[in-house]
Amino acid sequence: MLAFAFSRALQAIPVVLVVGLIAFALFAYVGDPVLIMLGQEHTEAQRKLLVEQLGLDQPFYVQYVRYIWAVLHGQLGISYSFGRPVAQLIAGRLPATLELASVAAVFAVIPAIPLGLFSAIRPRNLLSRGILLVSLLGVSAPTFMIGLLLILGFSVALGWFPSFGRGQVVQVGRWWTTGLLTGSGLRAIVLPALTLGSVQMSFIVRLMRAEIIRALQADYIRFARARGLPERSLYCVHVCRNALLPVVTAAGLQLGNVLAFSVVTETVFQWPGLGLLFISAVRGADIPVMSAYLMLAGLGFVAINLSVDLAYHAIDPRLRIPHLGASSES
């Protein structure tokens, strides 16, 4: 197990370095940082000084190593549009996005598993067909359309939830602001979290259904039926345990997409998180923010993939036997 974890972590390192290289290339070569920092009017001496200070006269690989070193120390450069350190900007926005993503995950997973199970067990039931149709809609419909429809229904027509912002937030500790402790904050998170969760939920429902249908055809289920096990324990104990494995993996890998969809969701609801920071950076060509986001997202995705891999390995004992593992992976 430890050897496996080690080799997987080693495989992840080149990916991080390549992403870092691209982030660095963006940072150093797209646009002229000296021009942007000094403005149009400056003397040659000023320019030279800044070039030396920034280390831009050093060879490429030295700059790259320095960049990685700085990133590892949490120095991500200074935003062109805000004029503040990128790390500080990101730290300020991170709580909003993490809260949104966690609430969305709760909204997604809790209904998705029973719905998927039900639609697999009773495929001809009218409700199952409904579930399937809605999940197809959830997978196909663009995220921003789901958000707009929710705003239209619950903000404009019914007036139950606010359509933008994070409500009132409370400072917790030094680094964290939370909206989950105030009434307006709780009301504000409902619609964005539903929007962000809907994609995840539809995805999990469809996958869950497919996996359970597959598990139901397995020999051990037929045997369990032949033993006369009651349906309830059959589904809950035997089917679910085996069907949940791939679902957990795929849902974990989907976390990366949540980050992407959060950009859209946060724009629709003007949610002051990382996604909104990123999209304003794209609009304003704010390269330091973009490259920091790239770096951060890359690290996040690699970490997610790695932990999903390890979790899968830990949950599924078949993978620990080398020759069996190869066949069950395909």
Add this chain to the structure above:
Amino acid sequence: MTISKTDGPRQLAWLTRLKRSVLLSSFGASPAAMLSAALITLFLLNAIFAPFLVPQDPSDLRSLNLTDSLKPPAWMADGVWGYPLGTDGQGRDILSAVMYGARTSLGFGLAALALASLLGIPIGLIAGYTGGFLDSVLMRVADTQLTFPPILIALLLDGIGRAVLSRSMQQSLQPLWVVLAIGVSLWPQFARLVRASTLVERGKDYILAARLVGVSRSRILALHILPNIGSPILVFAAINLSFAIVAEATLSFLGVGLPPTEPSLGTLIMTGNDFLLSGEWWMSLFPGLALMSLVMAINCLADSFQDRLHISPG
């Protein structure tokens, strides 16, 4: 010798092939697939004939009438039948805007898809056929890109475009850049699928035979392997077409896609979004419904093809 003589039997052979085709027979089996196919046909016809069908040319400012601005759809209290789906803040007919927008969305989706397959298919073929060092380098690149969701890649490329190009150049190149950003964001999926199928085909006897008689490598790839891995690629392309359309709509909705001078459905939804809270919902809802039905129809059809061909998603 006349052309019609040689053409006759050939056409008939085509017809019988079409009748026996697996793809076509899957329509009969599923009403949802038939409905989707009808919807897609409708969108295609609209894409071709929209300029002749629209009640009003939305890009022609002279045809706009400011007194007709912000009309609700015709069936509502204030609506007029001249504007069946209402008008926007400048008196633009929403139906006409949606028809043109659907055309733009479909066109840009197809263009981005074409770029993705132009990049991904040759790379996948070469990687799968040659193997070795080149293969591992290409696939490493693809894997690294695949760690990121495609829409993030497209957004990032879009932002780089803004930083690299001067303002005037950026504005004129923006539509092209959108195609580039989405196309590049999608190539690794194609490359992976094509590579996997090529690996299977590579070992088969007919390829061996072709190599033995000295057929060149590029000819083997283009004329022997590619046609034999065609059907999974087509289904995969269909799924990715809906993704490309959504990606373009998303970029445009976020304000970094197509400019308002060339509005796609996403652009229309974005401009309509500003009016949503004041109760003028029709400006964003109708383009949204058009977008959703287009994407759903493509997905549904691709799903039924996939079931029929027993292809598991790449």
